[in-house]
Amino acid sequence: MNKFQRGALEAILMVAPEPVSVTRLAQAIEASEADTDALLRSMQTQYCADERGFQLREAAGGWRMYSDPRYAQIVGEFVTAGQSARLSxxxxxxxxxxxxxxxxxxxxxxxxxxxxxxxxxxxxxxxxxxxxxxxxxxxxxxxxxxxxxxxxxxxxxxxxxxxxxxxxxxxxxxxxxxxxxxx
The missing domain is CATH 1.10.10.10 (Winged helix-like DNA-binding domain superfamily/Winged helix DNA-binding domain)
Incomplete structure (x- = not known):
């Protein structure tokens, strides 16, 4: 896989409002599902090793970027400032x-x-x-x-x-x- 395909995956995953299936991602970057899955897992490992503020995770049948749980309190306060989003x-x-x-x-x-x-x-x-x-x-x-x-x-x-x-x-x-x- 090339840097362009990796960058394209990152760009898609940054704006995706919900997890995106490997099939859709593979189609978007014109690669096989196996290669796309391998690239996603490589990116996931690299982000974890780099201790970034975000993670790439597989959930609900697809892949999506999430904020790192280490920053949950800060992100939660930022996102919910002035609103009550919790369930009763x-x-x-x-x-x-x-x-x-x-x-x-x-x-x-x-x-x-x-x-x-x-x-x-x-x-x-x-x-x-x-x-x-x-x-x-x-x-x-x-x-x-x-x-x-x-x-x-x-x-x-x-x-x-x-x-x-x-x-x-x-x-x-x-x-x-x-x-x-x-x-």
């Missing part, structure tokens, strides 16, 4: 339920949390962390799941990377019974 505890709880039980209806989320969740789900949809992924056959209720942005913010490539919590959540039969009672 109810939003975080709801997001966790959706992440682990998706696809899931609002009624099922409410049954697990024991409170009304409509406004919290709307907030999560507005922030792009969850989306409607379908409807139930029986009632037509919306089914919600997490988005690629959720994976990106969590630094994961797939939901398989979530910590195992299944023993602590009710199974589908219990949720269906609770949902029926709520109607």
């Amino acid at each position: 505890v109810p939003a975080l709880e709801t997001l966790a339920v959706i992440a682990y039980r998706q696809p899931i209806t609002r009624a099922q989320i409410a049954a697990i949390r024991g409170v009304e969740v409509d406004s919290v789900v709307r907030t999560l949809v507005t922030r792009g962390l969850v989306e409607q992924v379908g409807t139930t056959a029986a009632t037509g209720a919306g089914l919600f799941g997490t988005t690629a942005l959720f994976l990106e913010k969590m630094g994961m490539n797939s939901l398989d990377e979530l910590a195992p919590l299944a023993p602590y959540l009710p199974d589908d039969a219990i949720l269906d019974d609770i949902e029926k009672e709520m109607r």
